[in-house]
Amino acid sequence: MKRFGLGCLLALMVAIAPAWAVFIDTPLGDPAAEARAQRLMQDLRCLVCQNQSIRDSNASLARDLRVIVRERIGAGDSDEQAMAYIVNRYGDWVLLDPPFKLTTLGLWIGPFVLLGLAGLGVVVILRRRRQQPAPAPAPLSAQEQARLAALLDETE
Amino acid sequence: MTETEHPAETESTAAAGAGRSRRLFFSLLPLAAAIVVGIFLFRGLSLDPRNIPSALIDKPVPNFKLAALPDRPPGLAAGDLKGDVALVNVFASWCVACRAEHPLLMDLKRRGVVALHGLNYKDRPGDALEWLGRHGDPYARVGADRDGRVGIDFGVYGVPETFIIDKNGTIVEKIIGPINETILKEKLLPLIAELNR
Numbered sequence: 534m535k536r537f538g539l540g541c542l543l544a545l546m547v548a549i550a551p552a553w554a555v556f557i558d559t560p561l562g563d564p565a566a567e568a569r570a571q572r573l574m575q576d577l578r579c580l581v582c583q584n585q586s587i588r589d590s591n592a593s594l595a596r597d598l599r600v601i602v603r604e605r606i607g608a609g610d611s612d613e614q615a616m617a618y619i620v621n622r623y624g625d626w627v628l629l630d631p632p633f634k635l636t637t638l639g640l641w642i643g644p645f646v647l648l649g650l651a652g653l654g655v656v657v658i659l660r661r662r663r664q665q666p667a668p669a670p671a672p673l674s675a676q677e678q679a680r681l682a683a684l685l686d687e688t689e
Numbered sequence: 690m691t692e693t694e695h696p697a698e699t700e701s702t703a704a705a706g707a708g709r710s711r712r713l714f715f716s717l718l719p720l721a722a723a724i725v726v727g728i729f730l731f732r733g734l735s736l737d738p739r740n741i742p743s744a745l746i747d748k749p750v751p752n753f754k755l756a757a758l759p760d761r762p763p764g765l766a767a768g769d770l771k772g773d774v775a776l777v778n779v780f781a782s783w784c785v786a787c788r789a790e791h792p793l794l795m796d797l798k799r800r801g802v803v804a805l806h807g808l809n810y811k812d813r814p815g816d817a818l819e820w821l822g823r824h825g826d827p828y829a830r831v832g833a834d835r836d837g838r839v840g841i842d843f844g845v846y847g848v849p850e851t852f853i854i855d856k857n858g859t860i861v862e863k864i865i866g867p868i869n870e871t872i873l874k875e876k877l878l879p880l881i882a883e884l885n886r
Contacts, residue, residue, distance in 0.1 A: 580846035583738065593811070594846055597837055622751075622844040624744030 558596065561603050570606045573615055574599055578627045586629055743844055743863040750777075750858050751842035755832025758814050761821070765806050765832030771858040774884040775804040776851055776877075778828070779840060781812040782820035784848040790867035791824050797873070798827040803881045807831040810840045810848050853877070855884045 561567040574588035581592040587599055598619065605615035619627055631637050673681065745751075750770050757764035770777065778794060780787045798805055807828035809817045814833055821831075834840050843852065844863075853862040862880060864872060 580741065594837075594841075597841060601841065620744065622744060622841060623846070624742060624844070626741045626744075 558599055558603075561607055566606050567603075569612060570599075570603045570615075573602050573606070573612060576616075576629050577602070577619060578629050580623060580627065737866075739847065740865055741846070743860070745844050745852075745860045746863065748860055750852075750854060750860055751839070753832075753839045753842060755808070755834055755839055758809060758817055758821075758831055758833050761818060761826075761831060763830050765808065765830040767858065769806070769830055770854050772856060773804045774856055774881055775806060775854045776881075777806050777808055777843075777854060779808045779810050779843070779845050779848050779850040779852075781810045781848050782816040783812065784810075786867040787849045788824065790849055790869070791827075793868050793870070793873050794827040795825050797877075800878075802878070802885070804829050808839065808843070808845075809833045810845060811835065811837045851877075853880055853884070 561570060571588060575586050577587045577598060579585045579587045579590035579592055579595040579598075581594050582590050585595075587595040587602075601619070602615055605618050610618070616628075625631055625637070631640060633641055750767050752767045754766040755764050763769075765777075769775075776797070794805065797803065805827055807830070809831055811834065814835075817831075817833070821828075832839065837845075843850075847865060849867055851864040851868060852860050853864075855861050861884065862876075864876070868877065
């Protein structure tokens with residue numbers, strides 16, 4: 534009986550999983566267009582809950598923006614046109630994948646610059662180490678010489 | 690023997706000096722790095738992540754036409770925002786922060802320095818009217834944006850927001866969140882005076 538209940542619960546969870554993934558909206562009639570709209574939604578940041586895409590967010594503004602994305606796609610916009618429609622209103626900030634331009638140069642190139650600097654540092658340090666080998670060990674004292682001689686004698 | 694030893698000695702002290710300054714440099718490096726990171730973090734403290742720069746600054750107001758609230762004419766359209774310096778305040782009866790800034794909007798109305806309009810965002814007309822009746826109505830015109838489409842055209846993502854629009858109908862500035870005494874005195878009023886000149 535317990536197992537049956539568990540099975541029911543599991544079946545229910547599987548059944549409503551898609552509803553969790555996407556909040557109840559009216560999808561576009563054309564599945565291809567809907568797929569395109571979904572892809573765009575995934576790349577648009579929800580402005581209310583800032584680390585979610587509008588596809589994942591249940592904020593009312595995110596819902597409105599989903600409606601607009603579907604509307605633009607439904608009206609025959611290309612992906613770029615539909616994105617531009619939103620970006621014109623909310624700026625590059627809504628893009629979860631920010632564009633490469635002058636103001637975002639640091640964002641895109643910064644990590645590589647840092648990596649390059651770190652690599653350069655490693656090269657410089659390693660090269661210096663090779664040029665200056667560790668100083669030769671101090672010559673043996675008379676006492677040590679004597680002991681060495683004794684040891685060598687022993688092995689012979 | 691002594692002659693050869695002497696130069697070698699000065700060389701080694703010079704090398705030791707160079708080594709010491711290099712060691713000093715490397716020991717100060719983490720401190721310098723910490724200071725640089727600290728400056729960025731400190732700046733981050735005073736930055737509000739909700740303050741997203743508006744894409745509409747220096748752009749003309751979007752084209753729109755909104756009906757008035759019932760029995761509270763006139764409504765608001767893009768054409769109404771030309772000719773005078775104007776503020777468009779996005780408000781809603783369900784917005785708690787709007788109540789905080791409301792007395793300042795009433796104060797702004799009394800000053801009479803700017804045309805103050807309201808954009809009633811995603812609100813029920815009855816609720817909006819009741820709210821204006823209870824807290825006072827500072828607006829010259831109010832447009833009822835029931836579905837929030839005009840709000841989206843304005844790039845609104847949180848209420849309240851206030852747009853400052855110059856005589857040509859260009860959006861000059863946007864204030865996100867409730868207006869407070871400081872924003873009013875140090876930002877809004879000087880900007881309005883400048884635009885009115």
